[in-house]
Amino acid sequence: MLVKVLIGVAVVVVALTAYVATRPGEFSVSRSATFAAPAPAVFAQVNELRKWKAWSPWAKKDPQAKESFEGPAAGTGASMSWAGNQEVGEGRMTIVESRAAELVRFKLEFFKPFAATNTAVFEFRPEAQGTRVTWTMNGQNNFIGKAMCLFFDMDKMVGGDFEQGLAGIRQIVEAKS
Secondary structure: OHHHHHHHHHHHHHHHHHHHHOOOOEEEEEEEEEEOOOHHHHHHHHHOHHHHHHOOHHHHHOOOOEEEEEOOOOOOOOEEEEEOOOOOOEEEEEEEEEEOOOEEEEEEEEEEOOOEEEEEEEEEEEEOOEEEEEEEEEEEOOHHHHHHOOOOOHHHHHHHHHHHHHHHHHHHHHHHO
16 A cells, blocks of 8 residues: 555656646746836936835835945946845846946846846836836746746736836836926
């Protein structure tokens, strides 16, 4: 009887491992919003990392998080490190590309609670009614990441935070316009 149970468990483990291995190796989360403000005003909120605390959803999740800044005040090379509670974790983001009122690209390095390196991009597109901003994060899923995605939907986990962040930017830039 015990042998049959062990064989059954082994079959389930092998089947689950094979299924996890077939899951997508990449993920992407994206949200967009249109603001009644010019692209340079919106761009400035993203391109200068010290301004993030005013609108970042993670700053609200842990107002006591420690932050430090390196490099230039804004643009390519600007970097911010943080260490916060379990919801915020620990990591660093560095602007690796910045094109005025067009695009800001980040390298995101997460150290805790899980190690990962992802890319985030903000794109700014002028429209008749203001500026369309698209915030996207892309990354690779290793085997553990693929297994976690069976139980946690990255789009649902991070997408709501992106929506809150975009709403925070909206409050700031539309109040100034």
